[in-house]
Amino acid sequence: MSPIDRAAQLNRWRHRSLTEKTVLTLGMLALTVTLPPYPAAAAVILVMTSAALLGARVPVRVWLACAVAPMGFLLVGAVSLLVQVDATGATLAPGGGMAAAKLALRSCAGVTCLLFLALTTPTSDLIGGLRRLGLPAEIAEIALLMYRFLFLLGDTAMTMNAAQAARLGHADAGRRMRSLGLLIGNLLPRALDRARRLEIGLAARGWNGGMRVLSNRAAVSVPGLALALLVEAAVAAMGLTLS
Amino acid sequence: MTVLEARALTYAYPGEIPALSDLDLTIRRGRRLAILGPNGAGKTTLLLHLNGTLRPSSGRVVLDGAEMGYSRSDLAAWRRRVGLVLQDADDQLFAASVAEDVSFGPLNMGLTEAEARERVEQALAAMGIAALAERPPHMLSFGQKKRAAIAGAMAMRPDILLLDEPTAGLDQRGSVLLLAALAALEARGVTLAFTTHDVDLAFATADEVVLFDNGKALAQGPAETVLANRSLLEAAHLRMPFVLELGLKARKRGLIAPDAPLPRTREEIMALD
Numbered sequence: 001m002s003p004i005d006r007a008a009q010l011n012r013w014r015h016r017s018l019t020e021k022t023v024l025t026l027g028m029l030a031l032t033v034t035l036p037p038y039p040a041a042a043a044v045i046l047v048m049t050s051a052a053l054l055g056a057r058v059p060v061r062v063w064l065a066c067a068v069a070p071m072g073f074l075l076v077g078a079v080s081l082l083v084q085v086d087a088t089g090a091t092l093a094p095g096g097g098m099a100a101a102k103l104a105l106r107s108c109a110g111v112t113c114l115l116f117l118a119l120t121t122p123t124s125d126l127i128g129g130l131r132r133l134g135l136p137a138e139i140a141e142i143a144l145l146m147y148r149f150l151f152l153l154g155d156t157a158m159t160m161n162a163a164q165a166a167r168l169g170h171a172d173a174g175r176r177m178r179s180l181g182l183l184i185g186n187l188l189p190r191a192l193d194r195a196r197r198l199e200i201g202l203a204a205r206g207w208n209g210g211m212r213v214l215s216n217r218a219a220v221s222v223p224g225l226a227l228a229l230l231v232e233a234a235v236a237a238m239g240l241t242l243s
Numbered sequence: 244m245t246v247l248e249a250r251a252l253t254y255a256y257p258g259e260i261p262a263l264s265d266l267d268l269t270i271r272r273g274r275r276l277a278i279l280g281p282n283g284a285g286k287t288t289l290l291l292h293l294n295g296t297l298r299p300s301s302g303r304v305v306l307d308g309a310e311m312g313y314s315r316s317d318l319a320a321w322r323r324r325v326g327l328v329l330q331d332a333d334d335q336l337f338a339a340s341v342a343e344d345v346s347f348g349p350l351n352m353g354l355t356e357a358e359a360r361e362r363v364e365q366a367l368a369a370m371g372i373a374a375l376a377e378r379p380p381h382m383l384s385f386g387q388k389k390r391a392a393i394a395g396a397m398a399m400r401p402d403i404l405l406l407d408e409p410t411a412g413l414d415q416r417g418s419v420l421l422l423a424a425l426a427a428l429e430a431r432g433v434t435l436a437f438t439t440h441d442v443d444l445a446f447a448t449a450d451e452v453v454l455f456d457n458g459k460a461l462a463q464g465p466a467e468t469v470l471a472n473r474s475l476l477e478a479a480h481l482r483m484p485f486v487l488e489l490g491l492k493a494r495k496r497g498l499i500a501p502d503a504p505l506p507r508t509r510e511e512i513m514a515l516d
Contacts (some may be wrong), residue, residue, distance in 0.1 A: 005379075005381075006382070009378070009382060011378060012388070057280055077350055120340065122379070123339075124339030124340070124379070143337070144337075144339060147339075148336075148337055148338070148339070148379075148380065148381070149382040152333055152381075154480065166344060194333075194334060197329060197331070197334040198335070198337060200291065200296050200327075200329065200334075201327075201329050201334050201335035201337075201392075202347075203296060203318075203322070203336065204294055204296065204327035204329075204396070205322070205324055205326075205347055205348035205351060205395060205396065205399060206319055206322050206323065206327065206348055206351035206352055207347075207351060208319075208351060211338075211347070212338075212350045212351070213338050213343035213344065213346045213347050213350065214338075214343060214346035214359055214360055214363065215341065215354060216340075216342065216377065237394070
């Protein structure tokens with residue numbers, strides 16, 4: 001299973017309510033987008049990183065591994081603001097440094113918000129939340145089944161890939177392509193087969209079209225929610241007065 | 244007392260030779276039945292007939308003396324009484340957590356949330372996986388998944404539980420835990436029937452054995468009788484359980500009285516002097 005999923009299942013805030021976590025995440029994201037990036041975005045980075053690492057105790061290694069790709073991409077994008085290119089060639093853009101810093105700060109703050117949510121909240125909780133917000137049951141069920149069976153399909157694909165490699169299926173580029181084609185071609189019937197057996201298993205337990213299960217929804221903690229709102233108010237006040 | 248019977252079942256998958264032909268089988272209350280046969284004998288196909296998933300081209304399935312029908316309501320009533328656990332637990336566990344998955348059956352039966360919750364807790368405790376209730380299925384070990392799948396069937400409190408190769412692929416510890424959990428179910432009055440190709444497992448754990456090959460039931464009877472019949476076993480491409488073979492030898496040598504029951508397990512036979 002993916003490290004993101006594992007962190008989401010095993011972090012200390014796993015059983016905090018979805019409401020608290022989304023209020024914190026979306027609130028901070030809104031502040032990031034609307035307030036001038038300095039110092040608000042810097043404060044958001046500080047708050048959301050500490051919430052993930054110190055509050056929810058997401059392993060630092062996992063957090064860094066997930067952060068490095070989007071942040072690297074955003075920083076490279078920000079660097080491009082430093083220069084301007086015209087007919088005479090490339091020159092340093094006037095005010096480019098400031099613009100790049102602002103963009104980098106703001107986008108990194110956004111990433112920390114999303115990382116917090118992704119690393120503390122299992123996908124199934126998120127889908128459950130969307131369901132309560134009015135996502136049609138059918139779509140929610142299909143999304144949950146996809147989430148569940150993605151791991152199985154992924155495992156199967158990895159195993160098949162290893163089996164191909166063991167018989168030199170990846171010896172050169174041509175063979176690699178051919179092996180990949182065979183793998184994809186084999187996954188489809190397997191997936192259909194599994195779907196058929198899933199249906200048998202569900203029917204054996206009285207499936208009648210709906211996928212109702214008991215979910216243990218965490219109760220919203222008022223102090224938790226209040227704290228999230230308080231931190232947001234503090235960041236907003238600081239962002240407005242110090243900018 | 245007979246609870247579930249298959250009478251003259253015949254079935255062929257579309258365009259293939261018959262997977263079951265003229266098959267008879269009886270499940271008696273409280274008598275654990277092993278459906279024993281080599282790979283490809285049609286064991287899984289048979290189980291799928293016993294809970295109404297597949298419909299025979301001829302023959303019938305009889306539950307408590309009443310022939311079962313295939314209408315939606317008949318099937319619902321049938322599946323309440325006869326639970327099924329598939330060989331691959333990953334085919335059965337679909338929900339985001341173990342507890343959610345186990346609650347699926349009880350809710351489909353129309354129970355209230357409180358009743359369903361109670362059943363989930365009880366089923367998880369009976370299978371020894373109460374601590375894993377909140378885990379998603381992909382974070383369970385193979386043996387834990389297996390027990391979670393059985394808990395899902397158990398929570399519906401069926402009279403009869405059908406298990407497809409329950410110990411296949413399990414390690415020693417996993418098998419021991421699983422067999423203990425099954426014994427606990429039996430103590431609550433559930434009748435078990437399971438498929439296997441393992442003669443030793445069948446002899447050690449089943450009261451009755453139906454010997455099965457090529458879609459036909461070759462014989463059904465008490466485990467010590469059926470599994471001592473060499474020619475029948477040979478016909479099904481199986482051989483006599485090792486413990487039984489030793490037991491018969493010990494009886495011949497006078498180590499076991501002629502009318503005493505034969506040892507069933509390695510431990511029992513090792514205890515002989």
